[in-house]
Amino acid sequence: MAKNAPKIGVYVCHCGINIAQTVDVKAVAEYAMTLPNVVIGRDYMYMCSDPGQDLVKRDIKELGLTRVVVAACSPRMHEPTFRGAVFGSGMNPYLFEMCNIREQCSWVHVDRAEATEKAKDLVRSSVARANLLEPLEDRYADVTKAVMVVGAGISGIQAALDIAEAGHKVYLVEKEPSIGGHMAQLDKTFPTLDCSACILTPKMVDVSRHPNVELLTLSTVKKVSGFVGNFTVTVHQKARFVDVKQCTACGDCAKVCPQRFPNEFDLGLATRTAVYQPFPQAVPSAFVRNEKQCLGSLPLACGKCLQACEKKCIDFDQKDVDREIEVGAIVIATGTDVFDATTLPEYGYGKYPDVLTSLEFERLSSAGGPTGGHITKISDGEEPKDVVFIHCVGSRDKAVGNEYCSRVCCMFVIKQAHLLKDKMPGCEVTSYYMDIRAYGKGFEEFYDRVRDEGVRFKRGKPSEIFRRKGKLVVRVDDTLLGKVIEHETDMVVLGVGLVPAEGYLELAQTLKLSLSSDRFYLEAHPKLRPVDTNIDGVYLAGCAQGPKDIPDTVAQAKGAASSAIGLLNKGKVKVDPIVAEIKEEACSSCHICEALCPYQALVYDEQKHVMTVNQILCKGCGVCPAACPSAAITLKHYTSVQIDAQLDALLSKAAGSEQLAVSGTGTEA
Amino acid sequence: MAEFNPTIIGFACNWCCYAGADLAGTSRMKYPANLRIIRVMCSGRIDPQFLLKAFKDGADGVFIGGCHPGDCHYVSGNYKTEKRVFLLKNLLDGLGIEPERLELNWVSASEGQRFADAVTAFTTRIRELGPLGLNQPQLVVHG
Numbered sequence: 001m002a003k004n005a006p007k008i009g010v011y012v013c014h015c016g017i018n019i020a021q022t023v024d025v026k027a028v029a030e031y032a033m034t035l036p037n038v039v040i041g042r043d044y045m046y047m048c049s050d051p052g053q054d055l056v057k058r059d060i061k062e063l064g065l066t067r068v069v070v071a072a073c074s075p076r077m078h079e080p081t082f083r084g085a086v087f088g089s090g091m092n093p094y095l096f097e098m099c100n101i102r103e104q105c106s107w108v109h110v111d112r113a114e115a116t117e118k119a120k121d122l123v124r125s126s127v128a129r130a131n132l133l134e135p136l137e138d139r140y141a142d143v144t145k146a147v148m149v150v151g152a153g154i155s156g157i158q159a160a161l162d163i164a165e166a167g168h169k170v171y172l173v174e175k176e177p178s179i180g181g182h183m184a185q186l187d188k189t190f191p192t193l194d195c196s197a198c199i200l201t202p203k204m205v206d207v208s209r210h211p212n213v214e215l216l217t218l219s220t221v222k223k224v225s226g227f228v229g230n231f232t233v234t235v236h237q238k239a240r241f242v243d244v245k246q247c248t249a250c251g252d253c254a255k256v257c258p259q260r261f262p263n264e265f266d267l268g269l270a271t272r273t274a275v276y277q278p279f280p281q282a283v284p285s286a287f288v289r290n291e292k293q294c295l296g297s298l299p300l301a302c303g304k305c306l307q308a309c310e311k312k313c314i315d316f317d318q319k320d321v322d323r324e325i326e327v328g329a330i331v332i333a334t335g336t337d338v339f340d341a342t343t344l345p346e347y348g349y350g351k352y353p354d355v356l357t358s359l360e361f362e363r364l365s366s367a368g369g370p371t372g373g374h375i376t377k378i379s380d381g382e383e384p385k386d387v388v389f390i391h392c393v394g395s396r397d398k399a400v401g402n403e404y405c406s407r408v409c410c411m412f413v414i415k416q417a418h419l420l421k422d423k424m425p426g427c428e429v430t431s432y433y434m435d436i437r438a439y440g441k442g443f444e445e446f447y448d449r450v451r452d453e454g455v456r457f458k459r460g461k462p463s464e465i466f467r468r469k470g471k472l473v474v475r476v477d478d479t480l481l482g483k484v485i486e487h488e489t490d491m492v493v494l495g496v497g498l499v500p501a502e503g504y505l506e507l508a509q510t511l512k513l514s515l516s517s518d519r520f521y522l523e524a525h526p527k528l529r530p531v532d533t534n535i536d537g538v539y540l541a542g543c544a545q546g547p548k549d550i551p552d553t554v555a556q557a558k559g560a561a562s563s564a565i566g567l568l569n570k571g572k573v574k575v576d577p578i579v580a581e582i583k584e585e586a587c588s589s590c591h592i593c594e595a596l597c598p599y600q601a602l603v604y605d606e607q608k609h610v611m612t613v614n615q616i617l618c619k620g621c622g623v624c625p626a627a628c629p630s631a632a633i634t635l636k637h638y639t640s641v642q643i644d645a646q647l648d649a650l651l652s653k654a655a656g657s658e659q660l661a662v663s664g665t666g667t668e669a
Numbered sequence: 670m671a672e673f674n675p676t677i678i679g680f681a682c683n684w685c686c687y688a689g690a691d692l693a694g695t696s697r698m699k700y701p702a703n704l705r706i707i708r709v710m711c712s713g714r715i716d717p718q719f720l721l722k723a724f725k726d727g728a729d730g731v732f733i734g735g736c737h738p739g740d741c742h743y744v745s746g747n748y749k750t751e752k753r754v755f756l757l758k759n760l761l762d763g764l765g766i767e768p769e770r771l772e773l774n775w776v777s778a779s780e781g782q783r784f785a786d787a788v789t790a791f792t793t794r795i796r797e798l799g800p801l802g803l804n805q806p807q808l809v810v811h812g
Contacts, residue, residue: 074691075708076683103694104706108785114702121705512742514688514778522778534684534742534778578710598744621743622714626753638714643707647719650678650705651726 008038008130009065010123011056013047013072015102022106024116028071031120035127039063047072053085060089067130071099071123077525092135094577094637099126121650128649132642136577141616143229143573144328147564148173150221150507153181154200154550155542155557156333157207162561163331164212168568171325172207173219173235175503178282179204181335185265185359187366187373189550190415191446197281197368204283215284217244220503222322224511227619228537229328229573239318240288242275246313247286249277253305253314254287261293263370267360269378270370275305275314280368289314329537329564332521333557334507336543339394339402339496347393347494348465353378354472355465355492358389358412365419375423377491384427384490387420388474389413390462391433395497404518406497406547410437413495414447417455429455430487432462432476440549465492498547511538520546531559537573539563578620578637584610586632593624593633675729675795679706679788680715684742685777686734692781700785701792704732712736713746717757720771724761730770730795732788737775747775767798 010032014020025043032041040059044052047070059065068091070082075098083093101119109115145168149160152174160172172179183189184204186196208215216237223234257273265279274293277286295302297316306314338359341349349355354377356364367373377384391413395406410433417429436457438444451457462476474487500519508515514522514534521544524532531539539560542553567573580601587610594602594611601617602624604610611632622635631640681687687708693700709715712735723731733754735747751773758768772794774787 074687074694076688076691100706100708103691105702107694107697108700109702110699111702118702118705125705125707509739512740512744514684514740517779534688596749598746619743621711621746622709623711623743623746623749626714626716627749635714638709640716640718643709643716643719644722646707647678647723647726650707651676651723651728 006037006067006131007063007065008035008067008069008127009056009059009063010035010038010041010069010071010127011047011052012041012043012101012119012123013052013070014043014045015072015106016046019072019102019106022109022112022115023101023119024112027116028101028119028123032069032071032123032127035124037067037131038127039065048078048081053082056082056085057089060086060091066091067095067097067133069097069099069123069126069130071101071119071126073102074100074104093138094136095130095133097126097130097133099123125646125649128645129642132639132645134636136636138577139575140572141229141575143568143571144231144326145169145568146171146325146327147329147331147568148221148231148233148325148327149331149333151181151333151335151501151542151544152179152207152215152217153333153335153542154183154203155335155544155553156181156331157203158554158557159331159333159541159561159564160207160213161203161210162558163564164207164210166561166565166569168212168565170210170213171216171235171327172213173216173221175218175220176278177217177240177288178278178284179207179215179217180279180281180283182359183550184279184281185267185362185366187362187369188415188419190411191440191442193415193418201281201283204281208283216323217284218288221507221510224330227575228535229567231327231330231537233325233327233330235323235325237321237323239291239320240286241291241315241318242287242289243313243315244284244286246311248311249285249287251277251287252308252310256304256308258302258304259293259295261290266363266370267357269360269363289316329539329567330511331539331541331557331560331564332507332511332513332533332544333541333560334501334504334544336498336547337501339400339406339499341393341494341496343400344393346464347390347462347492348467348472349494352465352467352472352492354384354490355494357393357494357496358409358416359496361416361493365416365423373423375420382490383424386428386489387430387491387493388472388487388489389417389429389431389493389495390474391431391436391495392461393494393496394499396434402497402499402518404547405437407437407439408547408549409495409497411440411443411446411549413493414438414450414455416493418446418450418453421450421453421455430489431455431457432460432474433457434459434461440551498543501544504544511535513538516546518546520544531556531563537567575616576620578635579615579618580613580620580622580624581634581636582611582613583632583634584608586630587611588630588632590629592627592629596623596627598623673796673800675703675792675800676727677703677705677730677732677792677795678723678728679704679732679734680709680712680719681706681734682712682736682742682746683708683710685736685740685775686712686784688778689734689776689780689784692779693785694781696781698781698785700788703792703795704788711741711743711746712750713741713743715750715753717753720757724766724770724801727801729798729801730772730791732791733771733773734776734784734787735773737777740777766801769794770798770801
């Protein structure tokens with residue numbers, strides 16, 4: 001071994017039996033010892049544990065290791081752990097290499113001999129790479145002490161309040177004219193039957209009055225650039241046409257407006273004018289004018305509201321604006337929408353007025369709703385004598401593309417059955433379900449109580465709803481009786497599931513966020529990093545990450561807030577040193593790289609006649625070195641030499657190929 | 670003669686395909702053990718020379734996994750990969766390498782099943798194509 005050759009330690013993890021049952025870890029460790037510059041090969045039960053990490057640290061000190069390879073799980077899982085461990089022993093963290101023999105090997109292959117052979121190959125590739133790793137220096141950047149919270153439902157409000165209380169500036173961005181989200185539409189909340197507005201509206205006022213919170217309604221995120229600690233967000237704010245600061249929400253403008261449109265907040269069960277307040281408790285407490293619905297300001301057209309407003313706060317000339325805002329972290333709290341029941345035409349939603357969604361029923365039941373909380377049929381205003389609830393509409397249904405359970409609809413519908421029985425004890429209430437999922441604190445007890453109140457729960461998923469002699473008929477296979485029945489009723493409430501909020505895809509693309517298969521935003525790790533995303537400094541709160549009830553939403557919002565606060569309080573962030581570098585003497589000034597770089601990080605130096613890399617802008621994608629015809633560009637940590645060495649090793653042409661050829665027979669397992 | 674067991678090199682971008690492969694792993698989905706993956710941060714890092722080198726040095730197939738169009742962590746790296754792979758496929762034929770030996774597939778972080786299926790299908794295809802045979806003498810030595 002040459003005097004200055006690297007001294008490599010290879011550690012093969014059993015991961016309990018996760019790796020060891022399919023891969024002969026001892027054989028892999030012994031094999032590693034035969035590879036160039038490897039001075040020690042060990043196997044250990046749990047490398048990520050304290051004793052496992054200590055093993056590495058001790059060898060670095062006692063054996064003078066200069067490179068470490070850990071063959072264990074995905075680097076996406078524990079690379080930071082082991083980088084930290086080797087750093088603790090004075091080794092540069094970028095001299096550590098992780099070899100993935102769990103997700104890439106033991107968990108996906110069955111044959112022990114094959115899996116062991118592959119593990120050896122992967123270790124050989126990692127050792128070849130480790131031989132060529134170079135120390136890199138982490139750089140640090142200051143963190144902008146402000147957070148943007150996108151979405152101002154209960155999760156966004158809670159996250160904004162927590163961050164603001166911790167002393168940081170918050171920009172709370174909401175696409176609607178008022179904050180509050182879906183929780184503001186609810187009558188009561190399960191299982192405690194709190195009045196939703198009574199617990200939410202004070203929070204809405206708190207957040208709007210907080211000196212550290214700037215509220216941006218009618219606003220959406222248009223563009224995001226930068227990185228953790230230093231994001232620049234372009235927010236598009238639509239014109240409100242009403243001066244929020246001046247408006248006292250007196251309503252004089254709406255009184256004179258001749259136009260009528262369905263009220264979104266009441267889901268079209270009531271109407272509103274073209275200049276309107278979304279709901280009486282809206283925050284900001286100000287009116288908004290819908291430009292498309294308004295007849296206009298020309299005297300001949302209308303302009304009545306302009307005359308009616310004594311404070312002159314209506315401004316027809318307001319324009320949409322784009323604002324660039326600097327923040328250190330972003331919390332995504334864009335929430336959810338309800339499943340569109342018209343995609344299941346067999347249920348007759350949209351065709352029969354007395355087939356409602358559960359959210360519409362909530363508005364009917366609410367004292368602030370279109371009927372003042374009096375539950376009546378939409379068709380004739382009469383009280384229903386028989387009401388049917390249907391569970392799992394648009395949830396757990398592959399046919400509509402939603403395989404997942406929406407989690408809240410069972411209890412949502414059970415609560416509504418209770419509200420109905422409470423208001424109209426004589427009304428027959430039947431609930432058709434396939435499973436009841438009462439998983440939360442106090443949920444099962446609440447379900448029991450509602451059954452005792454006389455709500456009938458019948459197992460079976462209705463196949464069809466139609467009208468016969470003025471009555472709705474629900475046809476359902478009662479799976480407990482084992483026969484198809486027809487249930488005549490006055491009103492049907494569809495327990496609709498939750499789907500990602502409108503615009504989820506655009507935001508995912510703007511921020512480069514990953515989606516899970518259910519189309520909600522993907523967390524960095526389902527168990528251990530539930531509020532983080534794959535983008536450092538971007539956190540998830542509430543239903544944006546998946547369907548949740550209010551307590552879980554608030555809990556996650558507090559988690560996201562604390563992550564953002566922690567980042568801001570640290571003051572500095574590590575900037576990845578994996579960036580492109582140019583060998584100036586090799587650059588032929590062809591400018592090919594310049595056009596390819598998505599970050600405009602490659603800049604031509606007019607004096608030297610070479611390209612240079614702006615290492616702050618460079619994100620380390622490696623598009624430029626792959627295109628440079630004179631091999632003048634290198635991507636640190638993913639150099640061509642390193643990748644070539646991995647290829648050589650995998651294709652059994654690395655130095656010491658005689659040993660490799662022996663291993664190729666695969667006889668040891 | 671023993672059954673042909675192809676050597677397949679993979680390149681996977683860290684954010685989508687590699688994460689999808691991780692999900693295939695955590696979900697314990699099974700696929701053939703021929704593929705050996707080299708992780709890169711972006712599929713845009715993959716120099717066509719790596720692919721040619723892989724074929725030259727004994728790979729029977731090369732699999733590239735990137736983010737779906739529009740989802741690239743680095744804005745547009747995958748579009749560049751697509752162009753490069755398209756051009757290289759045109760060249761391969763002239764070099765006596767069937768273009769089908771080079772596969773570019775989009776796999777998102779949530780598509781573990783798609784990853785497993787893609788690897789299985791690609792391995793089957795390479796088995797059917799048989800050994801590449803550019804380095805016949807070496808195969809004899811090491812086989």
